[in-house]
Amino acid sequence: MARALLPAKASGEGEHRRLAGDSKRLSDPRPQPADLRLGRIVTLLMEHATVVVSGTKIAQEISSTRSEVWRLIQQLRGLGVDVAGHPASGYRLQSVPDLLLPQILAPLLRGTIFDARVHHFYKIASTNTAAMAAAADGAPEGSVFLAEEQTAGRGRGAHSWQSARSAGIYCSVVLRPPLPPSDVLVLSLAAGLAVRAAIEQVAPAVNIDLKWPNDVLIAGKKVCGILTEMNAEVTRVRYVVVGMGINVNHANFPKGLEREATSLLLSTGSEWSRVELTAALLKSLDREYRVLVEQKDARQSILRRFAEQSTWVRGKQVRVEENGSRVEGTTEGLDDRGFLQVRTAQGLQAILSGTVRER
16 A cells, blocks of 8 residues: 655655456465454453453453463554553553554444445555455455555555554555546545545644645645555456555654655644544545546546645646656646646646656
């Protein structure tokens, strides 16, 4: 997926990768979701937050043994969950963990296409890779893949991403829109609008900017990036995976990237609930997606709103680089397909893809 957004060389500029023909099966072994018993233990301890819960009761609730409960508690502690106690006295949560568990998120997503198919991983190579493989195997629309940590997060092209454990939102969703492949760019722009709306909902004082095709910025620094991949025939999309990486509680970035990347924590001085932001993100994406597939004038609405909410779409002096080529000029809006228009010395040119930087 998209990992925690690291800019520049690790750019999250939206890539619309088309895999034509039959679904390509990935050779990597399928990752296994987090042990569901871990989530059940966390949920049980949250429901009894003011008391100590015995190992016997937990074992009964998860249909296991007290020794297995102890092993699972140790695993939770290793993942950063602050659980006090031991087998003799029982267990209690010291603080509510900010984990993106299906048991916590599903009730917050009722009424959306994402409420019943949330897959959670404590560690995974890439949520986008997992989602693409699952989609090829027939995963239904609305399947969500969330990770606490990624070891091989992917950005545009061959760029790699890093993602700090439980600091950001690393999320990929499977969609099966009744759209032609040419409309997938508009879907990516809609995802950018959804991210912007979600951040503004939980942190209304933050000023959010959109950079074409799908970077989300705070004060000129990248806070989120989106990677869109699809499998399509000539006239129809089979499935699309939209990966979103949001920097939430990152306190720092690797040397050389701190000038271009930021997080909500760095931008506001406060930590934020990843659960709350993830719920807001998926509900916002659900709204944008329904507009796109159900309303006839959706394309123009998305293009208009993206242009209105971006300082990059019109009047920005830019340099666009792609595969060794460079285009320089001034942005002049989006065309009807959603491509960026740049006025160069040679005339108006539509930018189909590439890394866009301010001159």
